[in-house]
Amino acid sequence: MDMYRTADDRWIVLVLVFVNEDQQVPLFLKAISHPEAAENPRYADTPSRRARAAEIVTLLDRTFATRSLAEWREVLDAAGLTYGVVQTLKKCAQDPQFLANRVFVPIDDGSDDPHLTVDSPVRLDQEQKVRPGPPPTWANTPSPCSATSASTPPESRSCARPKQSAEAATRQRDGRRETPS
Template sequence: MGKPLEGIKVVEVAMWAFVPVAGGMLSDLGADVIKVEPPTGDPIRGLQIGGTEGGKRQLDYSWESYNRGKRSITLDLKQEAGRAVLMKLLEDADVFITNLLPPARRSMGIDADTLRAAFPKLIYASGSASGPNGPEGEKGGYDAITFWARGGVSSSVTEDGAERPVGPPGPAFGDSLSGSMLAGAVSAAIAKRAMTGEASEVDVSLLGTAMWSMQRFIAQATDNDILKFPRPADMKPYNVLVHNYATSDGRFVALCMLQADKYWARFCEVAGRPDLAADPRYASASARRENLDACFTDVKALFASKTLAEWKAILKQQDGQWDVVQHVGEMKDDVQVQANHYLQRVNYGDGTEVPLVSVPMLFDRQALPTRRSPGLGADSDAVLEGLGYSEDEIIDLKVQGVVF
């Protein structure tokens, strides 16, 4: 099966996670992504978070996840000779992606106006903190502050009266969502250019993506002039069949049966409590809301009386929507994860494998295979040779400290 972006060349001048996530996704979709790194490498290479048990192999899981399948060339873009190599790279490129701040781009001559004037067919894609326009258009940011905090996500999941706001659930949470959005914008720009011949400049921001993810609350708060929606510690559900319930063995089951009256009687029956369905206090959705305290107490006690395994067997007997609140370490055993190849094991090159989450897009019901991330400058010589540089010229660039 061919990949949808085969034949597309992407040049990436970016670091950390946001825009590299987009490059990694484009790579998995089939594009040839050439990552241009400074002599010291993308700083995320040194952001070690965990490793294999026993220390037999230390992995930069962030690096491996966000830079899958790319080719790496090291260039000192502060030198004119380094920028000259970059210009040759861009001669037949389709897309340029970056998250360098605008002043740095202008100083290197890789800002949108300069590159689009030199290469009219080049799609220029940038990842920004809070959008390219406005008084803070040139200000930087990170997902933990710009996406999670400024974007209204943190305050919306933090209980009222908490000592501190809830933090992101894992590394690069907002970066991963924003990078995926940027990859989508680039793909749309590729389609637009194919149909109209017009190349676009596109930008996706951490703030804008956070707002997109929170759009329902933001729209309502704006329309009704509400500062925030309350989130009490003992929040009760409006519908008792839409809630996360604790089981007797300390796990949780998530219910999302929005059409409560459609599912209530059958749920009570399979749960061994037909008396709850027969109780006139709980006979309808409106009745259950009128007697919410009692109904919620009864349903909580019901779930607390059985283990997760028991509830899984019970809930499979009815048509209502539910699922288990899973831990990340359980994902590898999820039957749907396995069937759809959402988690792949990638050859690491030393006889071992690296588990990587695949791009969540299936084409013709097939998952797209992914590849490992490159070593620093691993492809410098090959990329330069492909641009027509001779062996002596490559050695000279290395002597000058342009290529490492």
């Protein structure tokens, strides 16, 4: 299985499983507009192609970079070749199978159009899974430390994260907003 970048910066995954490799590789090479490679005696049989695998990968890298994903889909589909497409993160977040399996779940932030996050794979017996929520409030507050150089070691910085009582931290972690009386 090999991946090749297309002209529009997408990726195609080739799964070339040839039942009769010596007959099918030339058909593949012709389909991707390289009949000269199909006729090259250096690529005539399986042992020759394996010995020159790096050359072939370079040829395929250059070839797939010449057309968009849509164009390559047409070519590969017309030739009846097996391939896959590496999805973008946005497409993954809209994938019906990922959503049905709760790979991506909404952040419980009260918005009309909630953001998605990757669901935690951790499950504990006899514990109800907590829905993802917004980050703690201190993470949303600009810090005077933000202007500090990243190369300054934390122990040398003149500012620190606001301190919370243990009780306040527990309330925040558990999603409770009430204050103690």
